[in-house]
Amino acid sequence: MQVSCTTCEGAMSNKPTLHIPHPPARPGDKPDFSYVALSDPGAVDRPEVNTSVRAMAYLSEELIRVMDDDGNAVGPWHPHLDERDLQIGLRHMLLTRLFDAYMVRMQRQGKISFYMQSLGEEAISVAQSMALRPTDMLFPSYRCQGLQVARGRSLVDLMCQCLSNTNDMCKGRQMPVMYHWARGKIFSVTGNLTVQFPQAVGWAMAAAIKGEDNIAVAWIGDGSTAEADFHHALTFAAVYQAPVMLNVVNNQWAISTFQGFAGGERRSFASRGPGYGIASLRVDGNDFLAVHAVTEWAAERARRGHGPCLIEHVTYRAGAHSTSDDPSRYRPRDEYASWPLGDPITRMKQFMQKSGCWSDDQHEKLTAELTQHISESWQDAESYGTMTTGPFLDRSELFEDVYRDMPAHLIEQRDELRRLIGED
Amino acid sequence: MQVSCTTCEGAMSNKPTLHIPHPPARPGDKPDFSYVALSDPGAVDRPEVNTSVRAMAYLSEELIRVMDDDGNAVGPWHPHLDERDLQIGLRHMLLTRLFDAYMVRMQRQGKISFYMQSLGEEAISVAQSMALRPTDMLFPSYRCQGLQVARGRSLVDLMCQCLSNTNDMCKGRQMPVMYHWARGKIFSVTGNLTVQFPQAVGWAMAAAIKGEDNIAVAWIGDGSTAEADFHHALTFAAVYQAPVMLNVVNNQWAISTFQGFAGGERRSFASRGPGYGIASLRVDGNDFLAVHAVTEWAAERARRGHGPCLIEHVTYRAGAHSTSDDPSRYRPRDEYASWPLGDPITRMKQFMQKSGCWSDDQHEKLTAELTQHISESWQDAESYGTMTTGPFLDRSELFEDVYRDMPAHLIEQRDELRRLIGED
Amino acid sequence: MPQMNMIQALNSAMDIMLTRDPSVVVIGEDVGYFGGVFRTTDGLQRKHGEHRVIDAPIAEGGIIGAAIGMGVNGLRPIAEIQFADYIYPGFDQIASQLAKLRYRTGGDFFAPVTVRTPCGGGIRGGQTHSQSPEGLFTHVAGLKVVMPSTPYDAKGLLISAVEDDDPVIFFEPKRLYNGPFDGDHDKPAVPWSTHPGGEVPEDYYSLPIGRAEVVSAGDDLTILCYGTMVHVAQASAARLGVAADIIDIRTLLPLDVATLKQSVEKTGRCLVLHEATRFSGYGAELVATIVEECFYALEAPVRRVCGWDTPYPHAFEWEYFPGQKRVMVAIENLLEEE
Amino acid sequence: MPQMNMIQALNSAMDIMLTRDPSVVVIGEDVGYFGGVFRTTDGLQRKHGEHRVIDAPIAEGGIIGAAIGMGVNGLRPIAEIQFADYIYPGFDQIASQLAKLRYRTGGDFFAPVTVRTPCGGGIRGGQTHSQSPEGLFTHVAGLKVVMPSTPYDAKGLLISAVEDDDPVIFFEPKRLYNGPFDGDHDKPAVPWSTHPGGEVPEDYYSLPIGRAEVVSAGDDLTILCYGTMVHVAQASAARLGVAADIIDIRTLLPLDVATLKQSVEKTGRCLVLHEATRFSGYGAELVATIVEECFYALEAPVRRVCGWDTPYPHAFEWEYFPGQKRVMVAIENLLEEE
Ligand SMILES: Cc1ncc(C[n+]2csc(CCOP(=O)(O)OP(=O)(O)O)c2C)c(N)n1
């Protein structure tokens, strides 16, 4: 059982030195993803949903994959979705991507102040959303717009949020992409990393207390696992066996820092789970079918009372962190092209074409249709106001919703602002 | 690999229910420690100190033991300490226990305001302290008085702290047992749980940065693992491969809550480590020899640059949580008698007697000597002042050390207090 | 009228709310089987079940985080933080999340969480069992902050807090749990049965959040205080034979400015008391409010008597605690000014 | 004299301290290879090495906790918290540990940690990239709290903070990073080269912690302010043609009471400004201090102009920000009072 290598990559020293994680490639270097542990498509076992955590611990270090490089779906995790679902899935992914691209353009044109795209990570939000029940509660991070799209949110609503206009569900109070959707059971995105993880566990605890079988599902990034709330969530989920699915989207980067700075150099993020007694799986996040299958499995496990799951989605942040970021300062410009797990949309399309339920022609048509849908939505959205042209939100919205009922001091402050503006 | 049991102990349900951990026995019940996973004495393998985390992961779920029930030392972890060290170890443990008992008595008599004993856990602090270098920095919890004793702290100093008198190293500012000892390289105990864990990691990072080979060692309880700082410490220790030893003293209870409320129902606390990429061991905390051996091993690993360790010490909190607590409200009164790992002092004595380096007579003499030493120390300590009789600390100490140099507003407040007292 | 100490009154409030409203749950360290380290939740788990009164892992951030999620899912959690000194690990979930959820979602989501926590000194708890951090929370928009000074108020205000759709941080001055401590630690302890505030109806009642109470009336000066300091103020004024408007703030946020203003406009002199450290404490807001609202009525500067700007020391507890002597000196000086 | 913006000035301070003192290290999220999301640590890792300028996991509590341990082991860590809005996960380590270590150990242990963090709004950052939580930290005994308003002050004060054996929370008004923003967001941005505070010596110098600065002198009134509001105050006074003593507090804790007092005793009128929410904000302490120290010199109530008591909204940033208009109205009203 013993091996002679040290825990510290590289040369063996006889003295402690501060280890500094290094990404395999910096700007100018040749991309190198040899550090990403892969399993062969179809190779990983699919246990029963009530399998003990101990017996399935190996799943936290394997990589569950369904699609192979040639567009075949293989192995026990193949979800055997019907054509219609595949087409819907592809449509949602494509819509998410085109919407993102459009909104990045709007930001560049100064029409919105900020944006964060999910380029390359569309399969995760979309497949997961489709594998869940509409009554399950979602606690997204800022890179989960696919959840909104897949649950059927109108693009106009999303755009209006980014415009902070009169139709903004946040009433102008949040930066772009900090959506929420009460009716759609999608919780509010916040700038504070990881805080939604224990909140989702609490939501799930409440579901269990009430005897309902809706589950809670939450997402964070690889970097966000370092925050305290990751630990809080895992501890509470394990102790109370809360019906919750905790997703870590490992897109290799957290702004400029490589996933190694969250501990990813040593072990997969999924492998944190078993030590807490939590069933954990690692999945190819760019494989729509694998993500769908794993999500369905974990949801059933939770829903049947077999406890929480931790899922690591292995993917790559293909775009900049946000419109404020320039990734060419810290990683090779062309890194995405070398990403071993490809692009989720390209792979899905290839699989569907191979299965005979999709064609280039259909794809082109769909792209055109969605593109038009997006720009029409934008027209619509702008009719509720832009950053520079009306209609504008009423300024007294500034003081609403701090409390359910406005207390005296806020009424006074609101009136003071009104007087001030009246003097304009 | 698949087993059919659910992750949730007890009946299988088909709906999520909130799982509530239950200790095996409540007041009036027969004690039941069948949940404690044991290994046979001597049965657990001892790998090289540079073994990879992955290759030694099994050590986080085994129980390293050296002494068997008959007082023999067996297996690869036998540290083969010489007589002198054994006698010193026994002496420190006994002194710690007698000191604790004395101070509990003093609290009952109203001579100190509060106390926390380490009854049943003496082997951990004492053996660990002896297995470390005097230049290693210790970050204790409030139940680590054995560290002070083993590093040679004068009892008078400890007593004076509990008395908040003119010789109190804390200058009256901390509750009893919140000792520190800068010269002895023992950090300050604080009421805030777990905060010392990332601090120890930071200390170790600094040692590595400076190129020194002193290590940092920290202790928390089982309940304290739920705090955020446990996760911070493990993450930072793993990322930077800090030369630190993180100890979890699993004494089964956290005030009234059973270790299951920190997640201990599902998996050992040591098993949290491997998921972070941290070498982790689980040891019989009532076995002086095993604790010594494991500590030496982990210290060497860290000191040679092979990274941090997490160690779970399996023990039992034989006394009340503190002098404010009454454990008969939440656990069987006689639980300790059934604890499968016995009493650390009794076992050590049995082993030494069997090895021929200790006798009942010696034990009795030692007990008498230490008892006298303690009561003499108390006389001495009282000469620096008690809660009711002088000498008293100067009241302006209240304002010192908030900052290095007293700022104007504190000078004013000090003077105000002086004026007020002058009016007495 | 039944007599209750503050622990019993709080227990009764929770018992009633657990009974009336199935969405109420209690969660915290040692609150379940054991009934809480101060016995505040004694018997509640036995009566209402393990799924309503829940022992928690020792993780204040996790407790608040989970309580928020529960609140979003329709429950009304009462989260206990064992000591106010240990609320800081939950500070982010309180200040960033709990306080701002309704605002950031345009009113679409909210979490009606009540956070109960014992605060204040006088029990030889040293720096980690004596703090009064209420001031910090009053600087967080979106929170309500409450601190009662009697069992009667404690029950009525806790019931209101639980019923409130906004998050409430509910501070319990632990030195008042067993009796109306007036700052004189040499005197034998007095039980609540000697105080009218110890008369507490068995049944449901609530007291409005946002209303201060004039606990004694007088023209010489106004004393603004809350928690333990209400009793210190009363004893000090009585010893001096001074006729003071003593106002128990009770609801620190939102603040009942009208009641304060009315009093100071009458008396022209105002003293502000709290146990928390002085610098940037809640008392500063009281002073600033009074100055802004009643400047022209003031005959003397508004003065503060507060905890010193140091951590709470173990040995010098009574030198630290702003007791009767300091309060009396301040009253006398204030009456002499000008 | 070289020109620097505030980012360059802070970078220069850290560069100098890393060079002069081998015990200085910098740790924070994205501070190393990348040089910080605001580029404040740009080039420092390249120059001083990976063991001196250290990228950290995204865990503010861990960063502060580790920095304390480093401090205890003889280093002088500069910990960066990426946005002040994200300092709360580190609040416990700051308030319970960093602030109280020296006190609780009778001076035997201390951790000379500087926590740098960008604060304030005006960059369309919404509620999680705009907060000004400085007031909270001024209520924690044992901390020093600093906020500069110019590159010159930023460098001199940061060097002092790093050299200080006490913990310093160092707030950087991010809207001032690139220029002396005066609150008029319609005006084209102005670079620091247009402002005398942009003249920054290349070499080592330090400015005392604990000293406020009178940035302009006048007899009409006193304006107490810090950070961005210093520039808003100057522009507002200038537009009104009012002769104001404008005092840049700079060191919020400990506060330079003498300088404030001298001014208000001269002017008799005082206005307090900050961007943070008003209720229980630091401004309350300034008002309370002025009232306690200068009551008899006051000709009018001390008034505050602050952020509204709401979270910082994204869309209504300029309605929220206490800009020139609000300040001017307040000045005019204050001068008219009585
Ligand atoms: C508590 C907190 N700390 C720091 C930040 C600043 N921040 C925003 S995103 C980010 C990186 C997160 O990386 P990761 O979790 O991997 O998610 P990704 O952006 O890759 O999807 C950081 C540090 C924050 N938003 N909240």
Ligand SMILES: Cc1ncc(C[n+]2csc(CCOP(=O)(O)OP(=O)(O)O)c2C)c(N)n1
């Ligand atoms: C942050 C914080 N939360 C809560 C407490 C109250 N408290 C003191 S000791 C304790 C139990 C700790 O249990 P454990 O970690 O198992 O240590 P043990 O007492 O068993 O040695 C609790 C909850 C505290 N001191 N600090």
Ligand SMILES: [Mg+2]
């Ligand atoms: Mg990431």
Ligand SMILES: [Mg+2]
């Ligand atoms: Mg314990």
